Structures are given as structure tokens and as C-alpha cells.
Amino acid sequence: MPLIKLTNLHKSYGNHEVLKGISLDIAAGEVIALIGKSGSGKSTLLRCVNGLESFQKGSIDVGGQPALTNAAGLRILRQKVGMIFQQFNLFPHMTAGRNVMLAPMVVKQMSAGQAEEIARKMLDRVGLGTRFDSYPGQMSGGQQQRVAIARALAMEPLALLCDEITSALDPELVSEVLAVMRDLAGQGMTLVMVTHEMRFARDVCHRLVFMHQGQIHEIGSPEHIFAAPQTPELRQFLGVEAA
Amino acid sequence: MMNFSTWDIIHNLLLAARWTVALSLAAFFGGGMMGALILFLRVVPNRIAGLVARFYIEVFQGTPLLMQLFLAFFAPALFGMNVPAWVAAFAALTLWTAAFLAEIWRGCVEAIPKGQWEAASSLALPYIAQLRYIVLPQALRIAVAPTVGFLVQVVKGTALTSIIGFVELSKAGTIITNATFEPFTVYGCVALMYFALCWPISQSSRWLERRLNAAHQAH
Amino acid sequence: MGYQFDFSDVLAYWPVLLYGVVITLELTVFGTILGVALGIFCAWGRTNGSKTLRIAVGLYVELIRNTPFLVQLFFIFFGLPALGLELSAIEAAILATVINLGAYSAEIIRAGIEATPKGQLEAGASLGLTSIETFRHVVLKPALARIWPALSAQIVIVMLGTAVCSQISVQELTYAASFIQSRSFRAFEAYFIVTAIYLGLALILRQLLRLCGRFLFPAQRHS
Numbered sequence: 252m253p254l255i256k257l258t259n260l261h262k263s264y265g266n267h268e269v270l271k272g273i274s275l276d277i278a279a280g281e282v283i284a285l286i287g288k289s290g291s292g293k294s295t296l297l298r299c300v301n302g303l304e305s306f307q308k309g310s311i312d313v314g315g316q317p318a319l320t321n322a323a324g325l326r327i328l329r330q331k332v333g334m335i336f337q338q339f340n341l342f343p344h345m346t347a348g349r350n351v352m353l354a355p356m357v358v359k360q361m362s363a364g365q366a367e368e369i370a371r372k373m374l375d376r377v378g379l380g381t382r383f384d385s386y387p388g389q390m391s392g393g394q395q396q397r398v399a400i401a402r403a404l405a406m407e408p409l410a411l412l413c414d415e416i417t418s419a420l421d422p423e424l425v426s427e428v429l430a431v432m433r434d435l436a437g438q439g440m441t442l443v444m445v446t447h448e449m450r451f452a453r454d455v456c457h458r459l460v461f462m463h464q465g466q467i468h469e470i471g472s473p474e475h476i477f478a479a480p481q482t483p484e485l486r487q488f489l490g491v492e493a494a
Numbered sequence: 495m496m497n498f499s500t501w502d503i504i505h506n507l508l509l510a511a512r513w514t515v516a517l518s519l520a521a522f523f524g525g526g527m528m529g530a531l532i533l534f535l536r537v538v539p540n541r542i543a544g545l546v547a548r549f550y551i552e553v554f555q556g557t558p559l560l561m562q563l564f565l566a567f568f569a570p571a572l573f574g575m576n577v578p579a580w581v582a583a584f585a586a587l588t589l590w591t592a593a594f595l596a597e598i599w600r601g602c603v604e605a606i607p608k609g610q611w612e613a614a615s616s617l618a619l620p621y622i623a624q625l626r627y628i629v630l631p632q633a634l635r636i637a638v639a640p641t642v643g644f645l646v647q648v649v650k651g652t653a654l655t656s657i658i659g660f661v662e663l664s665k666a667g668t669i670i671t672n673a674t675f676e677p678f679t680v681y682g683c684v685a686l687m688y689f690a691l692c693w694p695i696s697q698s699s700r701w702l703e704r705r706l707n708a709a710h711q712a713h
Numbered sequence: 714m715g716y717q718f719d720f721s722d723v724l725a726y727w728p729v730l731l732y733g734v735v736i737t738l739e740l741t742v743f744g745t746i747l748g749v750a751l752g753i754f755c756a757w758g759r760t761n762g763s764k765t766l767r768i769a770v771g772l773y774v775e776l777i778r779n780t781p782f783l784v785q786l787f788f789i790f791f792g793l794p795a796l797g798l799e800l801s802a803i804e805a806a807i808l809a810t811v812i813n814l815g816a817y818s819a820e821i822i823r824a825g826i827e828a829t830p831k832g833q834l835e836a837g838a839s840l841g842l843t844s845i846e847t848f849r850h851v852v853l854k855p856a857l858a859r860i861w862p863a864l865s866a867q868i869v870i871v872m873l874g875t876a877v878c879s880q881i882s883v884q885e886l887t888y889a890a891s892f893i894q895s896r897s898f899r900a901f902e903a904y905f906i907v908t909a910i911y912l913g914l915a916l917i918l919r920q921l922l923r924l925c926g927r928f929l930f931p932a933q934r935h936s
């Protein structure tokens with residue numbers, strides 16, 4: 252049974268159809284990269300899976316349960332899948348520790364003590380054990396993004412959705428975030444990431460999904476996608492057309 | 495005719511100014527509480543609540559405070575009640591203040607980046623918790639300066655209550671003018687007293703704005 | 714003991730109401746045109762003027778913004794004759810409105826001016842424009858376009874504020890309400906109707922100002 256099952260997902264903004272029937276099964280522990288041109292619908296797809304966008308047709312099942320779009324259903328869905336954003340979106344008025352503690356306390360009704368224990372563990376896991384009391388404004392972009400990862404992990408999600416999580420970072424900070432993602436993948440975390448880091452996608456991901464104009468245009472293992480792209484669109488995207 | 499020295503004028507105006515201060519503070523706090531309620535109706539994702547709040551704000555911002563005072567003064571008479579001027583003054587100023595504060599605060603809530611709401615959503619926080627832990631604490635910070643600034647409008651607004659007969663600084667000015675026939679001196683003093691009340695508030699609002707902005711950039 | 718509302722008594726005085734609307738609009742139009750002109754001058758004085766001018770404008774702006782319009786009106790109408798300046802009620806009302814809006818718009822326009830990108834000034838200077846010419850041709854229009862929504866809101870506030878001019882017996886809308894209620898003994902109805910008229914005027918004025926903005930500043934699409 253797949254952990255996340257998307258069936259014929261359709262999404263439009265007004266008349267503009269952005270997702271045109273996406274079906275995809277994601278197994279537990281799988282690491283998937285979504286690639287594709289700007290505007291192909293990668294972010295929209297992730298945001299649908301996290302319930303940040305509504306969709307018109309199709310279904311999303313997580314852990315065998317259909318995701319409902321009412322408030323209670325969204326709450327359950329979001330406890331199962333965490334999301335990490337390009338712009339980190341840390342809460343600037345809270346310390347790193349508090350950022351991580353908030354959801355366990357409010358959503359899972361943990362005591363402050365328990366939540367702090369988890370927060371320290373998660374910050375340790377992303378290599379920021381010493382920055383518990385720092386505010387986001389006092390940290391580098393890479394550190395902030397790692398706190399955001401810890402914050403999502405603290406809810407013990409079944410899967411993490413990552414939307415271009417290194418795109419807002421200075422080049423020298425990218426690797427520290429990718430290292431954390433690599434560790435997570437190694438520990439068996441299910442990851443669905445939109446990324447432009449092709450080397451990372453090739454080395455770490457199990458499957459690559461190439462999106463084009465709101466559809467899954469090509470899908471396969473990294474070897475397959477990089478070595479033997481089937482469609483001209485993918486070849487053009489990878490820049491191997493001339494070869 | 496009584497003889498008023500300039501000192502008498504100032505002394506009597508100062509006594510009346512106490513009522514200006516009292517009414518301003520009462521209306522400001524009353525309006526603040528009511529404004530919080532309107533703000534809640536305005537931002538909560540419910541169409542009816544939003545419409546009610548918008549209608550309220552539209553009406554109180556789109557009509558003269560003086561009319562609101564008149565209506566507050568004359569409406570109870572419809573039910574056979576006669577309210578003293580201070581009650582009508584307090585009621586009208588409170589409702590008026592609430593509309594403006596709600597609108598100011600809504601601006602502050604909307605200034606919070608969408609990503610903050612989304613991050614809170616993605617952590618499964620319910621709507622009320624998103625407001626309480628994420629949005630309001632940040633909005634409150636940027637709301638401080640304009641809220642303090644609006645207190646100046648409230649103080650100036652209290653001058654209109656003189657027209658429905660509440661004796662505060664402006665009304666005292668008119669009374670004393672009628673007794674002394676020295677409108678230039680009296681209204682000059684009245685103006686200076688309002689200035690003495692309002693200017694420090696304006697300045698502190700500006701100072702708060704600068705300070706909070708500077709703190710923000712240090713982040 | 715139900716109160717019987719009766720708006721017909723009040724509406725029978727429609728010519729009085731209409732006259733009131735005309736006077737309110739007169740105050741608003743004169744107040745706006747002259748007030749914004751004064752505001753532009755003061756904003757220029759505060760950003761580009763000599764030190765004395767800056768201080769004088771600053772004093773004026775602070776003094777007006779921190780005192781009630783009603784007191785300004787009384788001071789002008791009742792107080793200034795002591796200095797030999799006798800004004801009719803409507804003149805005093807217009808003067809007070811102009812002075813009031815002048816101070817507020819000065820502050821608003823100044824913010825717009827200060828948001829001018831530095832490169833614009835340098836470009837103006839590099840074309841050989843004097844500072845006044847740069848102000849007129851390069852700075853002012855974009856600055857006004859920038860702050861037009863805020864200025865529009867202030868103009869609506871000023872229109873509503875003219876209600877107090879009834880206190881020096883200018884025969885505007887509020888005066889009409891008092892007049893009608895004293896004749897018809899229908900205070901609530903009279904004030905209710907006039908309040909509704911003000912609300913209508915405010916909505917129309919806001920739309921008009923938005924159209925003006927679109928017409929005056931076609932290049933910049935603000936709201």
C-alpha cells in the first residue's frame with residue numbers, strides 16, 4: 252500500500268488549469284524529486300498534498316485514508332505530512348526552540364517539558380542543538396531552514412514535502428541543508444521535494460518526476476531520467492537536446 | 495460681569511481639561527475592546543461575520559462623528575429615556591474609536607506575510623491558534639505605534655462632545671468666552687492645552703514607530 | 714409604548730437638505746483644492762526650503778494636527794476679529810478647512826516625496842534642471858501618485874469634519890438637520906437622514922477621487 256496516493260488530481264485557478272490529472276503513488280521511505288520548468292505546477296501539487304490549496308477533482312489518500320478538506324480533515328492530514336518552504340517561514344517572534352515546541356504543545360497538547368525535550372532532540376538532529384535560544388533573525392539562512400526542518404519533524408510526520416528549500420539560500424549555505432536532507436533520506440523518511448539541485452536528485456532520490464504543463468510527463472529512476480530521457484521536453488529541460 | 499484674569503481662565507480650562515482626559519481614556523479603552531471584537535469578525539473566515547464588520551466600519555468611518563454623537567444623544571429618547579450628555583458622548587466615541595482601531599489593526603494583521611499563516615497551517619495549528627500564537631503577537635508589535643497615534647484623534651474627537659453639552663475643554667472655552675469676551679485669549683489657551691495633550695502622544699507614536707522599525711531591521 | 718418613526722416630516726424639508734448638501738460640497742471643494750495646494754507648498758518647504766521655512770512649516774503642521782478642528786474654527790471665527798480680521802461664517806469655515814487639510818496633506822505628501830528614489834533626483838540634476846524644476850517635473854507627480862489613496866482618505870475625513878461648521882452657523886448639512894429638527898420636533902429622524910446623506914456623499918466622494926487618481930496618474934496603477 253502506498254503511503255501517499257494521488258488519483259487524477261485536477262486543480263484550476265479560475266479558468267487556468269494548473270494540474271491536469273495527476274496520479275502518483277509514493278511508497279513509505281521513498282525519496283522523490285519533482286522537477287520541471289517554472290509554472291509547470293510543482294508547487295501547486297505539493298501545496299495540494301498539504302491542504303494549502305483546494306482542488307476541484309481527484310483524491311489524495313495518506314496512509315490508506317482519504318484526506319478530507321474540512322478543518323478537522325486538514326488537521327489530520329497536516330499531522331501526517333509536514334511542509335518546508337522556500338522562504339523558511341520561521342516565526343520571527345519566537346526562538347528556534349519555541350518555533351519547534353509550538354505545534355507539539357498546541358496540536359498534540361504536550362506539556363512544555365515534553366515539547367522542549369523533543370525540540371532539543373530535533374534541533375540536535377539538524378545540527379543546531381546549541382541554538383535553542385536564538386531568534387530566527389540571529390541565524391543564517393541555512394540555519395533557519397534547518398530549524399524549519401526540525402520544526403516539521405517535531406510533529407513526527409509520515410512524510411515531508413519540501414518546496415525548493417535551498418533556492419533562497421546563498422550558494423555556500425546550500426550544502427548544510429542538503430546534508431540534513433540526505434541524513435533524513437538515509438533514516439527512511441519519506442520525502443517529496445521540488446528541487447533544482449540535479450546532483451542531489453541523482454544521488455539521493457529514488458524516483459524523479461518530471462512535470463510539464465500540469466501533468467506528469469515522465470517518471471523514473473534517476474539513471475533512467477538522466478541517461479535515457481524519453482521525451483523531447485525532458486531532454487530540453489535537462490539541456491541534452493543538442494547532444 | 496465677573497472679572498477673569500488670564501490665570502482664572504487657565505485655571506478653569508485646566509479643571510475642564512480633566513474631563514477631556516477622562517473621556518478620551520474611557521473611549522480609547524472601550525473602543526479598543528470593541529475594536530478587537532470587530533477585528534475578530536473582520537478577519538475570521540466567515541462571510542457573514544466579515545460583512546457585518548465591514549458594514550460597521552464603513553458606517554462609522556463614512557459619517558461624521560458629530561452625527562454619531564447626535565444620534566447617540568437622541569436615540570434613547572425614542573425609548574422614553576433621557577441620557578446625560580456624558581453617556582451619549584462615551585457611547586458614540588467608543589463606537590467610533592472601535593471602527594477606526596479595528597481598521598488600523600486589520601492593516602497590521604494583513605501586513606503579516608502569508609507564509610506565516612501557511613507555515614502555521616502546515617503545522618496543523620487550528621485557525622484560532624494561528625491567530626493567537628503566530629499572527630496576533632506579530633501584528634500587535636506593528637500596531638503599537640499607529641494605535642498610540644490614534645489616541646490623538648480620540649482626544650481631538652472629544653471636542654465635539656461639547657456640542658451635545660458635555661462640559662470638557664472646548665465647552666469650557668465657549669462658556670468662559672461668553673463671560674469674558676476674550677475669544678482670542680481663551681480659544682488660544684484651549685488650543686494650546688489640546689496641543690499640550692496631543693503633541694507628546696504624537697511624538698511617542700513616532701518614537702515607537704522608529705524604535706520598532708529599527709529593532710526589526712536588526713533581525 | 715412604541716415610537717412611531719416619521720421620516721416624511723423631515724423629508725418635506727428637502728430644499729433645506731439640498732441647500733445643506735451644496736454648502737457642504739462647497740466647503741469640501743474649496744477646502745480640497747486650496748488645502749492640497751497649501752499642502753504641496755508646505756511639503757516642498759519642509760523638504761527643500763530654507764531652515765527657517767522648514768521650522769515654520771513644521772510648527773504649523775504640528776500645531777494643526779494636534780488640535781481639534783472645532784477649536785481651530787472657533788479661534789478663526791471668534792478669535793481673529795480681535796486682530797482685526799473679521800470673516801463671514803462661510804469664509805471662516807473655508808479658511809479653517811484649508812488650513813486643516815493643508816497641514817495633513819503636507820505630512821502625507823512629504824512622505825510621498827521622501828520615497829522618491831535618489832536616482833530620479835540625480836537624473837533630474839544631470840539633465841540640468843534646477844531644484845525647483847526637478848521638484849515640479851520629476852518629484853511631485855510620482856509623489857502624489859504614490860500617496861493618492863492616503864490623500865483621498867484624508868479628503869473624505871475633511872468632508873465629514875465640515876459638519877462642525879454648523880456651530881458657527883454655516884448653513885451646511887448638519888445645520889440643516891438642526892434646523893429641521895427644531896421645526897419638526899423629529900430630532901432622531903432628522904439626524905438619521907442627514908447621517909445617511911453623509912454616508913452617501915462619502916462613498917461618492919471616494920469613488921470620484923479614485924477616478925481622479927486614475928485620470929491624473931494614468932501610468933501608475935494604484936489600487
Ligand SMILES: Nc1ncnc2c1ncn2[C@@H]1O[C@H](COP(=O)(O)OP(=O)(O)OP(=O)(O)O)[C@@H](O)[C@H]1O
Nearest residue numbers: 264267269287288289290291292293294295296445
Ligand atoms: N494563487 C494563484 N493564483 C493564480 N494562479 C496561480 C496561483 N499560484 C500559481 N498559479 C499559476 O499556476 C501555475 C503553476 O504554478 P506553480 O507555482 O505550481 O509552478 P512551479 O512549477 O512551482 O513553478 P516554479 O518553478 O516557478 O516555482 C503557474 O502558471 C502560476 O502562474
Ligand SMILES: [Mg+2]
Nearest residue numbers: 293294295414
Ligand atoms: Mg514553485
